[in-house]
Ligand code: ATP
């Protein structure tokens with residue numbers, strides 16, 4: 580029914596978690612490619628509330644990260660953004676998100692959690708790692724500078740896929756803005772404009 584304007588409930592749903600500080604084309608290409616490869620009905624972008632691995636003082640307010648994620652995904656009918664982590668109190672754990680999404684979608688929907696190679700390699704250190712793999716199938720994407728491997732991860736619960744490689748990171752985008760270097764074409768045009776308008780990432 581794609582493009583007809585009539586919506587049937589999704590049965591295969593991708594979940595793209597991230598700090599999105601800012602969202603960039605590496606995130607968007609990974610989500611788009613996995614949606615294609617796994618025949619997903621939709622991909623839900625879930626901006627992290629308070630990333631437990633990152634220094635809260637150095638993370639941009641969640642409302643800005645949420646808005647940038649909305650701006651970057653608005654034109655793609657297969658993409659949507661969920662506030663689930665932003666509206667939850669306390670440090671963000673993916674296990675809580677997957678439990679909540681599983682509960683709201685119901686038992687019959689297949690969930691695919693999309694990660695880059697770096698995040699995939701770190702999953703065993705996340706909270707309730709074993710339960711994570713019961714709630715969703717994990718899809719690891721190659722990412723320049725990181726080795727894509729499923730060693731140590733449970734068999735049959737993880738797929739490794741090749742996406743067009745983009746050597747872009749949010750850290751580098753923030754650095755570039757701070758130094759007055761362009762980020763055009765690393766992030767969607769609307770994100771360049773949002774960052775210019777708000778003054779995000781400039782030295783305070
Ligand atoms: P930061 O530098 O602030 O950590 P980031 O670029 O790593 O930002 P995140 O929001 O931390 O972006 O990443 C969210 C998810 O997207 C993670 O699973 C990460 O591995 C994946 N990802 C980020 N950039 C890329 C990329 N260029 N190619 C493939 N996957 C990526």
Ligand code: MG
Pocket residue numbers: none
């Ligand atoms: Mg990262």
